[in-house]
Amino acid sequence: MKTLVLTGESITLENLYEIANNPEIKAELAPSARALMQKSRDYIEGRIKNGEVMYGVNTGFGAFSSVRISDSEIEQLQRNLIRSHSMGIGEPFTKNQSRAMMVLRANALARGHSGIRPTVVDKVLEFLNNDIIPVIPCQGSVGASGDLAPLSHLALGVIGEGEVWQNGQVVPVQKVLAEKKIQPLELKAKEGLSMINGCQVMTALGLLTAWEARRLLWMADLAGVMSLEGLRGSRKPFDPLISATRPHPGEAKTARNLMKLMGEKSEISESHAVGDPRVQDAYSLRCMPAVHGAAKDALRYVVKVLETEANSSTDNPLVFADDNKVLSCGNFHGMPVAHAMDFAGIAISSQASICECRISKMISPVMSELPAFLTPNGGLNSGHMIVQVAAASLVSENKILAHPASVDSIPTSAEKEDHVSMGTIAARKFEKILRNAENVVAMEMLSACQALDLLAPLKPTAAVQAAFDHIRKQVPFAKEDRYFAKDVEAIKGMMVKNELIKVAEQAVGPLEW
Known part of the structure; x- marks a missing residue:
C-alpha cells in the first residue's frame, strides 16, 4: 500500500x-x-x-x-x-x-x-x-x-x-x-x-486544477497540430532556429512539441508544398509557439507558487521554540496564491481563445478551402456552424471570469482585517475557466477531425493520425447534421482520461510542458 x-x-x-x-x-x-x-x-x-x-x-x-x-x-x-x-x-x-x-x-x-x-x-x-x-x-x-x-x-x-x-x-x-x-x-x-x-482551500483547489491545466496544454498542442494539418498549414514557423532567438522556455518547448507531433512532412503537407499561393498562415497557426508557450510559462510559475505555499507555515501566531518567540504575523494572507490563481485563469482563457480562432478558420471556406462549415451538403446541413458559436460563447464567458479577483478587497472583522485577498474566489474561477477551455479544445478536435476527413485520402502525420483514429472509434465522420454536443462530450471524456495524449505520445514520444 x-x-x-x-x-x-x-x-x-x-x-x-x-x-x-x-x-x-x-x-x-x-x-x-x-x-x-x-x-x-x-x-x-x-x-x-x-x-x-x-x-x-x-x-x-x-x-x-x-x-x-x-x-x-x-x-x-x-x-x-x-x-x-x-x-x-x-x-x-x-x-x-x-x-x-x-x-x-x-x-x-x-x-x-x-x-x-x-x-x-x-x-x-x-x-x-x-x-x-x-x-x-x-x-x-x-x-x-x-x-x-x-x-x-x-x-x-x-x-x-x-x-x-x-x-x-x-x-x-x-x-x-x-x-x-x-x-x-x-x-x-x-x-x-x-x-x-x-490558505489550504485555495491552494488545494489551485493545485488540483493546475494538474488538469497541464494536461489541457498538451491537448491544445495536439489540437493545434490537428487543425494545422486540416488547414494545410506550414511547418516553417516552428523551426528551432526561431525560438532560439526569443528564449522564453515555453515557446521553445511548444515548438518542439509541435514539430514532434507533426513530423517533417505528411501526405497533406506534401500536397501543397508546391504552388501554394499563401505566404503566411493566420496567427492562430503561426503563433502557436508564442501563445501556447506563454500559457506553459504561466502555469509553471503558478505551480511553483502553489507548491511553495503547500509547504509553508501559515498559522498565526507562529511558534519558534528554539528562538523563544511566539510571533503574531500575516502568513495566513492569501495574496501570493490569489495573484497566481488570477494569472492562471488569464493564461488558460487566452489558450482557449486561440483554439476557438482555429475552429473559426476551419469552418470558413475562404480560410480553409474546405466546404463551408465542414459539411458536404451545406444548406440542408448546418455542419459545424454552432460548434464555433458555442466555442465563442465559452471563450467570451472566460473573458468575464478572468477578471482578477485579487484586485478587490473589502474590510472584515470590524476593520481589524482590513485587506483581504479573495484568493479562494480566484481559485474557483480558475477551475471554471479550465472546464470551459476543456470543452473548447474538444470542439477544436471535433472540427479538426471533420476537416481531416474532408481531405481524405490524404493522410496526416503519425501522431495526428493516431489521435484521429482514436476519436473516430466513438465519433464518426458527420455526413449530415447530428447531435454534436454528444460528440464534444465523448472527446472531452477521452481528454480527461488522458487517452489522446497517450496515443499521440506512443506514436512520437513524450511532450514537454
Missing part, C-alpha cells in the same frame, strides 16, 4: 493530485515532524503555565484579540471558534478536493510552528485514511486570515460535528464515527485556531 509521509515539505503537484483522487493511498506524519510539533507544543504549554497572554491561545480572535480568556475556558474557546466560523455557503467542494485540503492542512501543521499537539495531525489523517471526508461549502472565504469558513467546516467534522461524505451522500459525522468506531478530536489550547488559519 502506498503512503505519503508528511514532513511539512512533502507536497508536489503530482503527489497531491494522486492522493486526492485515490483513497487507497494513505498519509502519515513523519517522525521528524512529530518531534518538531511536540517541541513546539511543550514550549507553548510552558508559557501558558507561566500565565502569559498569547493571541489565539488565551485571548479572543480578530477584533476580540484584547479579550483575555480564563484557563478554564480555553477549550471551550477553541470549540466556539470552529462552530461560529463554520459559515460556508453554497455547493460543496467535491470529495476529492476536500481530501486535498485535509492533506495540505496536515502538512502545514506538520512543520511545527503552530504549537499544537501531534495528535491533531494524527486525527486529521485518521479521518482521511478512513475516508471520513468533511463536507466543505465552496463560498464564504475572503482569503485573508486563511480560508476561515471552509477550513472551519473541515475542522468541524474532525471534532465530531457537522457533515461528511458517505457513498456520495451528505450525512452527519456522528453516524459515520459510530459505524467506524472512531473518536473525534478534542481541541486543546490554540488548536482550533491552528486548524483554520491558512
Whole structure:
C-alpha cells in the first residue's frame, strides 16, 4: 500500500493530485515532524503555565484579540471558534478536493510552528485514511486570515460535528464515527485556531486544477497540430532556429512539441508544398509557439507558487521554540496564491481563445478551402456552424471570469482585517475557466477531425493520425447534421482520461510542458 509521509515539505503537484483522487493511498506524519510539533507544543504549554497572554491561545480572535480568556475556558474557546466560523455557503467542494485540503492542512501543521499537539495531525489523517471526508461549502472565504469558513467546516467534522461524505451522500459525522468506531478530536489550547488559519482551500483547489491545466496544454498542442494539418498549414514557423532567438522556455518547448507531433512532412503537407499561393498562415497557426508557450510559462510559475505555499507555515501566531518567540504575523494572507490563481485563469482563457480562432478558420471556406462549415451538403446541413458559436460563447464567458479577483478587497472583522485577498474566489474561477477551455479544445478536435476527413485520402502525420483514429472509434465522420454536443462530450471524456495524449505520445514520444 502506498503512503505519503508528511514532513511539512512533502507536497508536489503530482503527489497531491494522486492522493486526492485515490483513497487507497494513505498519509502519515513523519517522525521528524512529530518531534518538531511536540517541541513546539511543550514550549507553548510552558508559557501558558507561566500565565502569559498569547493571541489565539488565551485571548479572543480578530477584533476580540484584547479579550483575555480564563484557563478554564480555553477549550471551550477553541470549540466556539470552529462552530461560529463554520459559515460556508453554497455547493460543496467535491470529495476529492476536500481530501486535498485535509492533506495540505496536515502538512502545514506538520512543520511545527503552530504549537499544537501531534495528535491533531494524527486525527486529521485518521479521518482521511478512513475516508471520513468533511463536507466543505465552496463560498464564504475572503482569503485573508486563511480560508476561515471552509477550513472551519473541515475542522468541524474532525471534532465530531457537522457533515461528511458517505457513498456520495451528505450525512452527519456522528453516524459515520459510530459505524467506524472512531473518536473525534478534542481541541486543546490554540488548536482550533491552528486548524483554520491558512490558505489550504485555495491552494488545494489551485493545485488540483493546475494538474488538469497541464494536461489541457498538451491537448491544445495536439489540437493545434490537428487543425494545422486540416488547414494545410506550414511547418516553417516552428523551426528551432526561431525560438532560439526569443528564449522564453515555453515557446521553445511548444515548438518542439509541435514539430514532434507533426513530423517533417505528411501526405497533406506534401500536397501543397508546391504552388501554394499563401505566404503566411493566420496567427492562430503561426503563433502557436508564442501563445501556447506563454500559457506553459504561466502555469509553471503558478505551480511553483502553489507548491511553495503547500509547504509553508501559515498559522498565526507562529511558534519558534528554539528562538523563544511566539510571533503574531500575516502568513495566513492569501495574496501570493490569489495573484497566481488570477494569472492562471488569464493564461488558460487566452489558450482557449486561440483554439476557438482555429475552429473559426476551419469552418470558413475562404480560410480553409474546405466546404463551408465542414459539411458536404451545406444548406440542408448546418455542419459545424454552432460548434464555433458555442466555442465563442465559452471563450467570451472566460473573458468575464478572468477578471482578477485579487484586485478587490473589502474590510472584515470590524476593520481589524482590513485587506483581504479573495484568493479562494480566484481559485474557483480558475477551475471554471479550465472546464470551459476543456470543452473548447474538444470542439477544436471535433472540427479538426471533420476537416481531416474532408481531405481524405490524404493522410496526416503519425501522431495526428493516431489521435484521429482514436476519436473516430466513438465519433464518426458527420455526413449530415447530428447531435454534436454528444460528440464534444465523448472527446472531452477521452481528454480527461488522458487517452489522446497517450496515443499521440506512443506514436512520437513524450511532450514537454
